[in-house]
Amino acid sequence: MSDDTQLDDRSTDESLPVQTDPVTGIDHEKAQRGVKLILEAIGEDPDRPGLTDTWQRRIPEMLETLSEGDRQAAKPAMRTFEATNEDLVVKTGIPVYSLCEHHMLPYQGTAHIAYRPDGDVVGLSKLIRYVRWQSRRLTMQEELTQDIAHGLADELGAEAVLVEISATHMCEAMRGIETETTTTTRATVGTPTNDEQQRFRDAIARTDGETR
Ligand SMILES: Nc1nc2c(ncn2[C@@H]2O[C@H](COP(=O)(O)OP(=O)(O)OP(=O)(O)O)[C@@H](O)[C@H]2O)c(=O)[nH]1
Ligand SMILES: [Zn+2]
Numbered sequence: 557m558s559d560d561t562q563l564d565d566r567s568t569d570e571s572l573p574v575q576t577d578p579v580t581g582i583d584h585e586k587a588q589r590g591v592k593l594i595l596e597a598i599g600e601d602p603d604r605p606g607l608t609d610t611w612q613r614r615i616p617e618m619l620e621t622l623s624e625g626d627r628q629a630a631k632p633a634m635r636t637f638e639a640t641n642e643d644l645v646v647k648t649g650i651p652v653y654s655l656c657e658h659h660m661l662p663y664q665g666t667a668h669i670a671y672r673p674d675g676d677v678v679g680l681s682k683l684i685r686y687v688r689w690q691s692r693r694l695t696m697q698e699e700l701t702q703d704i705a706h707g708l709a710d711e712l713g714a715e716a717v718l719v720e721i722s723a724t725h726m727c728e729a730m731r732g733i734e735t736e737t738t739t740t741t742r743a744t745v746g747t748p749t750n751d752e753q754q755r756f757r758d759a760i761a762r763t764d765g766e767t768r
Contacts, residue, residue: 581620581627582616582619582620582623584616584620587615587616587619588611588612588616591610591611591615591616592611595607595610595611621692622655622692622693623692623693623694624689624692624693625689625690625691625692625693625695626693630689630692631686631689632682632685632686632689633682634678634682634686634711634712635678635679635682636676636677636678636679636712637676637677637678637679638675638676638677639673639674639675639676639677641673642672642673642674643672643673644670644671644672644716644748644752644755644756645670645671645672645673645677646668646669646670646755646756646759647668647669647670647680647683647684648666648668648669648759648760648762648763649666649668649763649766649767650666650667650668650669650683650684650687651664651666651667651684651687651688652664652665652666652667652687652691652700652721652723653688653691653692654691654692654693654695654697654700654723655693655694655695656694656695656696656697656725656726656727657694657695657696658696658727659727659731659732660694661725661726661727661730661731662726663697663723663724663725663726663727663739664723664724664726665721665722665723665724665738666721666722666723666763666767667687667701667704667719667720667721668718668719668720668721668756668759668760668763669683669687669704669708669717669718669719670716670717670718670748670752670755670756670759671708671709671712671714671716671717671718672714672715672716672717672746672748672752673712673714674712674713674714674715675713676712676713677712678711678712683708686704686707686708686711687704690703690704690707697721697723697725697739697741698741700721700741701719701720701721701741701742701743702743704719704721704743705717705718705719705743705744705745706743706745708745709745709746714745714746715746715747716744716745716746716747716748716749716752717743717744717745717746718742718743718744718745718748718752718753718756719742719743719744720740720741720742720743720756720760721740721741721742722738722739722740723738723739724736724737724738724739725739
């Protein structure tokens with residue numbers, strides 16, 4: 557019997573409630589069966605009192621949240637306002653929490669964004685919401701940085717977007733190389749002027765100074 561066949565054999569799991577919502581959410585039943593299998597694989601007893609809610613409810617709910625970035629329905633409304641000028645908007649210090657696609661472990665850090673409005677500016681909180689939404693899926697930091705930059709350029713019709721993310725990967729800290737370091741990635745859309753790039757760097761440096 558192949559692994560797939562075993563996973564699809566629901567006869568042993570008939571007691572599981574079916575909570576699948578393929579349009580707006582994850583397949584809860586599959587998540588429950590998968591987490592239960594992992595617990596069994598590591599020698600745990602999934603039916604001991606401390607773990608029953610873990611695979612039946614907590615982790616499926618957590619996965620639902622942490623995969624929101626895969627679902628357009630979860631994308632924040634990027635409401636805009638008419639811009640009075642095209643001066644660069646810079647927002648620094650946005651928290652980032654994502655899951656690396658290699659080990660499904662968290663990486664966390666800070667995103668900095670700058671964009672040159674073209675007719676409209678977006679509500680400032682939406683930049684934070686957008687980073688959170690994009691981050692909630694399995695990613696590589698480099699691709700996440702690009703996706704945020706290109707996604708914002710599309711959403712805002714902005715001609716120039718700069719995104720920088722500095723993050724620490726738990727897959728490097730907790731296992732493997734067992735070393736905690738900072739990785740910095742940057743994405744640029746369009747052609748920011750030298751002055752805009754300098755303002756972006758200065759704003760990041762000020763934020764870094766404040767948090768040190
Ligand atoms: N470029 C990039 N690499 C990442 C990211 N997150 C994790 N990694 C790396 O992904 C790599 C996976 O390497 P593999 O050799 O396939 O897997 P592994 O044997 O578990 O590697 P180690 O982590 O070195 O033990 C590691 O070097 C991680 O540091 C990321 O966002 N971007
Ligand atoms: Zn990893």
